[in-house]
Amino acid sequence: MKSSYVKGLLYIFTSCVMADVNIALKKPTKMSSIYDPKLSEGKDYLCCNSTYAVDGEKTVWTGSDFLCAHSDINVNQQSWWAVDLQNVYDISVIDIYGRTDCCPNTLTNFDVEVIMPACTCNRWNSLDEGDVFHCHYQAIASHRIIITCPPNTRGRFVRIKRKDMESLGICEVEVQGDPVYRMTESGLSRTADACGHIGHGYLGPAIGTSEANNRIQCTVMCFTNTACTAAEYDKKTNVCTLKGDCIDGTQSSLFQDNNKDVFFIQ
Incomplete structure (x- = not known):
């Protein structure tokens, strides 16, 4: 299964966590x-x-x-x-x-x-x-x-x-x-990684759809939606589908589709 990290300009975040802030508070x-x-x-x-x-x-x-x-x-x-x-x-x-x-x-x-x-x-x-x-x-x-x-x-x-x-x-x-402002392949930074599967779709529950110019824009939409686990981009229709958590808890929810790319938010 081919994997890729999302490429291109995403966002540059300037906010930071102060050293004495408890980042575990009320987390899952x-x-x-x-x-x-x-x-x-x-x-x-x-x-x-x-x-x-x-x-x-x-x-x-x-x-x-x-x-x-x-x-x-x-x-x-x-x-x-x-x-x-x-x-x-x-x-x-x-x-x-x-x-x-x-x-x-x-x-x-x-x-x-x-x-x-x-x-x-x-x-x-x-x-x-x-x-x-x-x-x-x-x-x-x-x-x-x-x-x-x-x-x-x-x-x-x-x-x-x-x-x-x-x-x-x-x-x-x-x-x-x-x-951590982890580096994307273009040399620009983002606070999270998107781990991608090229040529695959994802059967996770859809939480929203919209048009996107490319998979980068689609993945950014997922980054900025706290309920989003994966961004599925249809290269043929330019439709970006934001999806939630896995249906069955495994990657068997992935399926091969050459028209689609899916990126999971790390």
């Missing part, structure tokens, strides 16, 4: 598993969702509700938690808060990784196919870890992954970094 998250108190304790209370680690609150308990991300223990599965920063950043600092009431062992023996995803539409399932930058290994239990990543640590995802089969508990993750 995912976890290997979620502890269920109904099954484990026979109790019903709010608990353990992966989003609690980026909600801006470092509180562990509110009444009977446990407001930290917490995985379950599964045989032969390493627990992990990840956040999608929704852009590519040079990551400088990662601040991780654990439980303060008890159980510091839920935040121990883990790697902290920054990941540049592979060129695929289902980014969560392709984390291990991307470029992984290892920021830190935490051997001992701690209620809080402030990590300074090595220079040139760059990516879109931050993942915290245990090296054993025990549970992982995280109350808050704060990430600091600067957006």
Whole structure:
């Protein structure tokens, strides 16, 4: 399958992220598993969702509700938690808060990784196919870890992954970094990449159509629409179709069509 990076003039963005801004706040998250108190304790209370680690609150308990991300223990599965920063950043600092009431062992023996995803539409399932930058290994239990990543640590995802089969508990993750203005083939810059498949269409759900002079203009339209995952350009009709997330979570949603080019937003 032929791939290409979008060529030509896109946009030059002058805005920047200040060093003390938490770029992980309220961003999409995912976890290997979620502890269920109904099954484990026979109790019903709010608990353990992966989003609690980026909600801006470092509180562990509110009444009977446990407001930290917490995985379950599964045989032969390493627990992990990840956040999608929704852009590519040079990551400088990662601040991780654990439980303060008890159980510091839920935040121990883990790697902290920054990941540049592979060129695929289902980014969560392709984390291990991307470029992984290892920021830190935490051997001992701690209620809080402030990590300074090595220079040139760059990516879109931050993942915290245990090296054993025990549970992982995280109350808050704060990430600091600067957006990367990655180079396009014309030498001009943009804050994100478009990973393209020439001669292919995409069966993802359409969220809008319009005319475009070329695939560059079509891809720019997708860049500026936060709901857009892929830009499909019909070279024969000059129709640009903006599309959302994958239908089935894999690249099987791609199909060969010599009249079309599709670009996924990285």
